[in-house]
Amino acid sequence: MSQKNMELLEKLLRDCIYSKYEERPLEENEFLQEAEDIRRKAEALAPVDDEEFEAVKKRLRVQFAVNLDVGTYVRDEQTEHQSWLPARRAEIDPFFWNRYRKYLEDAKGWNPRVIANLGRVADEILDLCGDPQQKKFAIKGLIMGDVQSGKTANYTAICNKAADAGYHIIIVLAGIPKNLRRQTQERLDAEFSGRRSDYFLDTHAKANLKNAPYGVGRYGTEKSIASFTSVVKDFDINVLRGNNLDISNVNCPILFVVKKNKSILNNLIGWLGNSKKNEQGQIELPLLLIDDESDNASVNTHDMVKDPETEPTAINAGIRRLLKLFAQSTYLGVTATPFANIFINPEQDDDLFPSDFIYTLSAPSNYIGAEDIFGDDAKHDDMLETINDNERERCLPLKHKKTYQVKGLPRDLYEAAGYFLLTNAVRDVRGDVTAHRSMMVHISRFNDIQQQIADFLTAWLDRMRSALRNYAQLPAEEAEHIKEIHTLHAIFNDSRFHLEEKSGMSWDTLLEKYLYKAVAPVEVRAVNMTTGTASLDYSQHKKDGLRVIAIGGDALSRGLTLEGLCVTYFCRTTAMYDTLLQMGRWFGYRPHYDDLVKVWMTEEEMDWYGEITRATTELRDEIREMRDTHQTPRDFGLRVKQAPGSLIVTARNKMRTAKTVTQPISVSGRLLETPRLIADHAVLDENERIFKAFIAQLPERGTRLMDEERTHGHAYWQNVPGDCVAGLLRAFKTNPWHLSFNGEGLADYIGQHKELSLWDVVVLGKGEGSAYPDGLVCGNKHLTIANTEVRKVALNGRMLSISGTKVRVGSVGCTRIGLTRQEAKAAEAAFRAETGISAERSVPDRAFLTRMRHPILFLHIIQAKYDPAIEKNWPKFLFALGVGFPKTEDGETQTAMYVVNLVQLRNASNDIDMDTDD
Incomplete structure (x- = not known):
């Protein structure tokens, strides 16, 4: 296949169709006619065969069909805060938003309707935040979105619009794990600042590298964002001193992407404390503080109303001190699981209860979430496969200690891993050769157990690779005598999976032409605090795509995106709503391979997810009801409690x-x-x-x-x-x-x-x-x-x-x-x-x-x-x-x-x- 020609034709088609059908979705006959016309005109520039042309059309159909609705919110109408953005829109230069919009359309292939609604949502939320031209404000809000649904895209849009509107300091608290902060910094480098932060803060980097446009930077460099943290460095006073950087000598908006760490927060607060202040001891620059995964670590678990002598928890106290440094501050919590945030005592005025507004995001139509898999009208419940409880208990009891010695793995875990190998071949057949592919195994919270599981799967994968390397080219009847090949053939033929239909070819052809090449790059990696989550660094495999079976626990469970997650084997008993939802890394977007996604879990876990889905759906429905009766975030918090x-x-x-x-x-x-x-x-x-x-x-x-x-x-x-x-x-x-x-x-x-x-x-x-x-x-x-x-x-x-x-x-x-x-x-x-x-x-x-x-x-x-x-x-x-x-x-x-x-x-x-x- 000519991947380069396919990509070029896809871009030509997308540009043409988007320009003609920006206001409405095009009909199927219109799409087919446009596609044929563009293919004919571009024959010399981007020749493709009929099979490649069908693959291009299939991908584009998915993009064109996506829709995004605006969200719903409740706010406190009794405060002095007034709508400000519409009146100021005419005087705001939307430079940063325009280049982000262009980036989403060109580089990410988003359709204009979705981008326009993303802009509307960002406008609605920004209007609920403080007006940066106002001398004093302290706004606290919460954004609720589904797990893995694109909350980062939403707050990135808000960052761009906030920078256009006049916010000078933008701090993003990017969770606890180091790699999650890195992942967020990388994303904001590409989609907000437009420069590589590691070069910008490298005192030895050449000027052309420091200022080289990156991501959105390719769509305009007339204005800039200064990033005071980098992909390789969290907040570091010495790095800023070495570059002579200070908030007082930088005239453009400044971005910090900071890990939720007590020492780092204290260092940041101490450094900012040396800045120029007004008579009240506050910095007079508008601050937007975005607290990603705001239910995690940010919430004070000490009840200071009942016990005023109790000190707040360290991260919570740090965030409060950070906000108090600024005369103009907006705190924006972002989470998929707001249960802890709603339980913040609203009577504690300086705490982080979202007293001004709570905004629920709508997920795009191509998002696969809890409602789609576990809801009463689930359209993707065929993704679920049942774990055999007895088999799992025999191999690894649900209740086990960290000293447990794993003697073997359940047969259905090997089945799931075999299915993952086959999906790699199917995706290669479909032309997604360079796409990342992941399998998640989440069955123990203990690092030592995770490593034992990784060892078993590594040995199994070596046998599979060896068998395919040595015997895949044999005549089919002879190859069938090889145990590993026979096992994969049985999974391919299993009526639950429909792999012949999904691959569009027979087992013999898949085995001979695709399977070994698809399986050879697959690796097994334990991902936890011992191994370091850098072991799951997708950025190192941008050209060829990482193919990985990731074994972990909590390190895989919050904020981290497992790219191309196709197969999950999950067994973890907890009744906590937020914990279970955050563990659901399989929620999200699965372009071109949603029909391949499978999740193995126990029936009890399916039941729990069903209950959680009902509870969170009800919570969103109630926000819509409360909006119409002009109730406040405090009313909503009381109802949730x-x-x-x-x-x-x-x-x-x-x-x-x-x-x-x-x-x-x-x-x-x-x-x-x-x-x-x-x-x-x-x-x-x-x-x-x-x-x-x-x-x-x-x-x-x-x-x-x-x-x-x-x-x-x-x-x-x-x-x-x-x-x-x-x-x-x-x-x-x-x-x-x-x-x-x-x-x-x-x-x-x-x-x-x-x-x-x-x-x-x-x-x-x-x-x-x-x-x-x-x-x-x-x-x-x-x-x-x-x-x-x-x-x-x-x-x-x-x-x-x-x-x-x-x-x-x-x-x-x-x-x-x-x-x-x-x-x-x-x-x-x-x-x-x-x-x-x-x-x-x-x-x-x-x-x-x-x-x-x-x-x-x-x-x-x-x-x-x-x-x-x-x-x-x-x-x-x-x-x-x-x-x-x-x-x-x-x-x-x-x-x-x-x-x-x-x-x-x-x-x-x-x-x-x-x-x-x-």
């Missing part, structure tokens, strides 16, 4: 120091269920007795509803007394680790509210399981349950987990039961209007818990599907509950008080990530 899932964050933070946690939890408009049960036969037997006794009294306590349209064929009672429901909730025992359901707290709440005095009760009986034997006693009759609900059930320590349902018991949309078709349609329309969610997404259960209806209790009989190894030890049928509270009439958040026993929680916990070696 009172969400049931927040107890995971709260309880975890206090597990070591407190015995109980008492917290108000929002229940209005929520469905709460019991997917986690206590793995104890006596408790399960008692739950069954209580469950059946409740059903037995339903005919005398309520009225049976026989309207098929509303009941959907389930057994349904109306007007059941609230004290009867409260008694069931108080008596039914669930595993304490499922914090969002607290029977005692919910029972107390029901007793305190008159509007909850009458309930609807549903016994679900339209599942896919067998009939419940002998039915259920119901008054003086028997209630027949013809079809119980089938669910997978896993045993995890002291917990029976109803799985395969994203930590759910009922099916999505079960709250429609009880509504007429017209009522359900109206509720859905109202919810979409309130939250702005698209027609492609189904609405969640809370959409149907409308103000007009009674609270509703769901009674579930679960036909359990256990692993065969434990099936004989546990009952065939399990019993579970779901309670749905309608929204309140006045729209106010109603809260139940949950009291959590942390000692009991620790004893029941499967969360092994209480500490880490990585």
Whole structure:
């Protein structure tokens, strides 16, 4: 293939089509006609064959189809801050933004619609920040974006526009790991400053190297950005002195990219402290401080309102001191997991709570995120492959010490690695020869264990390479006798992977022409604090592309982009929402190879990710709702703190120091269920007795509803007394680790509210399981349950987990039961209007818990599907509950008080990530 000709033709096509179709997406027939015309005109300049032409068109189709919506925000309208950017736009020279825009279009191939909306988002956020012409301001805001979704592009756009608008000092706090700071500096060199920072700060570098345009610099050098840190050097006073650099003698905007390190922050603060100050002891230059991964290390974990004598944590204190140095400062936190930021006490005025605004970014349409893989309407759930728990436990138990000696690796890990080798060949077939390719193996937090895993995989890879080098050219039947080749052939033929279809060729051809060349460059590397994360330096392989199997833990889990990540083998148990989401390095953009991406994980982890996805999606939906009612970041923070899932964050933070946690939890408009049960036969037997006794009294306590349209064929009672429901909730025992359901707290709440005095009760009986034997006693009759609900059930320590349902018991949309078709349609329309969610997404259960209806209790009989190894030890049928509270009439958040026993929680916990070696 002529890669150079393909790239040239692609650029010609892109330039032509972008110039003609900047305002709207072009139709397929228009695209095909334009492509044929340009190919014909460029035949002499960039000749390509038909196969290469198809590859060019395929890549361009992806770029043209991308769309980006603007985001949503809540802000504090009571402050003195006013909109300023629109009025000043005419006088601002958009030099830095224009060259960044041109760079995105030419060098990165972004389409003009996406770039224009990126500019709109940056304008909206910058307008919420302080006006650099104002003499004094202190703004604190938060930007929320999805993991790996392009938050850096957003804050890079803000940097460019802020420099145009008059911000003089721009500091980017770029996480904790050294390579993450380097990665960020490299990115901002190319997309903001336009010069190589390592040459700019090298006293021995020649002038032509110091000033050589780089990245955006190739689109204009009339103005400049001075970078006071470099790719090779974090903030260093001696380097700046050697170059005679000071904020007072540099007239252009100044960039610092700084690691979150106590000593470095203190040195920076000390150096800035020697600058010229006003009478109040502050520097009169506008500062924009961007705190990337702001939930990590920046948040003060000491409660200084309750204990004013306590000192804030070191990084938090450093950021506060840095902001106080400047009379004009904007603090902009950036994160995908804002749970910790929202828990900052808003009453602590000088802390980092985003009191002025919270802005949620929209991901571009080509982003593959949690909603796409784990959501209720997941369009990429075929990416998931299930890890065999028994096999993994045999090789490497989930709970292990750093001294554990690994005797072998699970077969499905070798399968995943074999699949990765094959995807390298497929990508070569597609022409992406120089693209980076990565596989992530994340199954232990201990460095020594990671190295053992790397040793096993290195030995395996050597055998694979040797077999392909020596035998790939043999006739197919002979090559099949070689164990390693036979293994790869079996993976190629596996119906889960569709590799023949995706490669467009037979196994024999792939083996003979592509496979060894594709596999030969692959390396295995452990990536942790011992080996140094520089072992994953993609910048050293720009020409040929790095092909790597990376084994690590936390070092791979935050901020770092694994370029070309195609295969992940992930097994790490933790219930912390932010930790799990940040570990999801597989989220992001997969141009030309999204159909090849696979993630191996356990079913329990799939469930946790499903719950986290629901929680974060709900959080974004609520920002849209709150925007329309002019509520503030403080209101939003309160609502997040009172969400049931927040107890995971709260309880975890206090597990070591407190015995109980008492917290108000929002229940209005929520469905709460019991997917986690206590793995104890006596408790399960008692739950069954209580469950059946409740059903037995339903005919005398309520009225049976026989309207098929509303009941959907389930057994349904109306007007059941609230004290009867409260008694069931108080008596039914669930595993304490499922914090969002607290029977005692919910029972107390029901007793305190008159509007909850009458309930609807549903016994679900339209599942896919067998009939419940002998039915259920119901008054003086028997209630027949013809079809119980089938669910997978896993045993995890002291917990029976109803799985395969994203930590759910009922099916999505079960709250429609009880509504007429017209009522359900109206509720859905109202919810979409309130939250702005698209027609492609189904609405969640809370959409149907409308103000007009009674609270509703769901009674579930679960036909359990256990692993065969434990099936004989546990009952065939399990019993579970779901309670749905309608929204309140006045729209106010109603809260139940949950009291959590942390000692009991620790004893029941499967969360092994209480500490880490990585």
